[in-house]
Amino acid sequence: MEKPVIVALDVDNDQQLDRILSQLGEPEETTIKIGMELFYHSGAQLIKKLADQGYDIFLDLKMHDIPNTVYNGTKQVARLGIKYTTVHALGGSEMIHAAKQGLIAGTPNDKSVPKLLAVTELTSISDDILKHEQNCILPMAEQVISLAKTAKNSGADGVICSPLEVQNLRKEIGDDFLYVTPGIRPKENSNDDQKRTATPQMAKEFGSSAIVVGRPIMLASNPQQAYQAIKKEFN
Numbered sequence: 002m003e004k005p006v007i008v009a010l011d012v013d014n015d016q017q018l019d020r021i022l023s024q025l026g027e028p029e030e031t032t033i034k035i036g037m038e039l040f041y042h043s044g045a046q047l048i049k050k051l052a053d054q055g056y057d058i059f060l061d062l063k064m065h066d067i068p069n070t071v072y073n074g075t076k077q078v079a080r081l082g083i084k085y086t087t088v089h090a091l092g093g094s095e096m097i098h099a100a101k102q103g104l105i106a107g108t109p110n111d112k113s114v115p116k117l118l119a120v121t122e123l124t125s126i127s128d129d130i131l132k133h134e135q136n137c138i139l140p141m142a143e144q145v146i147s148l149a150k151t152a153k154n155s156g157a158d159g160v161i162c163s164p165l166e167v168q169n170l171r172k173e174i175g176d177d178f179l180y181v182t183p184g185i186r187p188k189e190n191s192n193d194d195q196k197r198t199a200t201p202q203m204a205k206e207f208g209s210s211a212i213v214v215g216r217p218i219m220l221a222s223n224p225q226q227a228y229q230a231i232k233k234e235f236n
């Protein structure tokens with residue numbers, strides 16, 4: 002089976018949204034990511050509408066708050082018929098556990114519980130930022146492993162990390178866990194604000210379970226072509 006190329010729909014208006022969706026293909030075969038930009042613009046109604054059309058939806062709200070607040074937050078998003086959602090692993094084991102419990106409590110009986118993905122270190126964080134701004138004493142590779150272990154032990158279904166970390170994570174944590182990787186840049190694209198990047202081909206070789214791609218598709222002169230090329234390179 003093809004591994005998902007999750008398209009980050011980072012737009013803030015319906016025209017752009019419709020234009021891009023019309024280029025991605027059948028909803029039943031397409032996974033889309035709705036992040037803060039579109040969710041704060043269009044809200045829960047849009048998520049329900051797209052889920053009803055058959056899209057697999059990754060609702061990326063990166064919750065990071067006290068456990069009680071996150072529990073109540075994920076309980077609400079579980080009602081929307083989404084497939085994945087996110088929290089920051091840095092919120093800690095109690096918070097990740099609460100997020101999972103909220104998802105279980107909020108999922109209607111006829112639906113599957115959304116998969117909980119914990120963001121390790123954002124792909125926009127460099128070694129230098131980790132050391133000098135986050136004052137982290139571990140190197141990036143070890144910090145990501147440590148956060149991923151906490152996530153797994155707290156009930157998360159997978160992590161968000163850079164493709165560069167997946168091989169190590171699979172060795173340390175195993176294959177029964179999702180490794181979803183943004184920071185994807187085909188050779189011809191610039192890195193923008195991303196720091197720990199890889200091509201779709203590298204992500205495939207390193208063992209990413211799925212890749213998340215935004216601007217290389219959204220800003221392409223031909224998004225349909227860019228999406229198809231990335232799918233082919235990753236699978």
Ligand SMILES: O=C(O)c1cc(=O)[nH]c(=O)n1[C@@H]1O[C@H](COP(=O)(O)O)[C@@H](O)[C@H]1O
Pocket residue numbers: 009011036061063087120122123124125161162183184185193195213214215216217
């Ligand atoms: O949780 C995410 O999806 C995420 C985590 C991370 O560490 N880095 C990261 O880029 N993302 C998201 O992945 C997408 C990447 O977008 P592009 O850099 O445009 O491909 C954005 O929607 C980010 O919010």
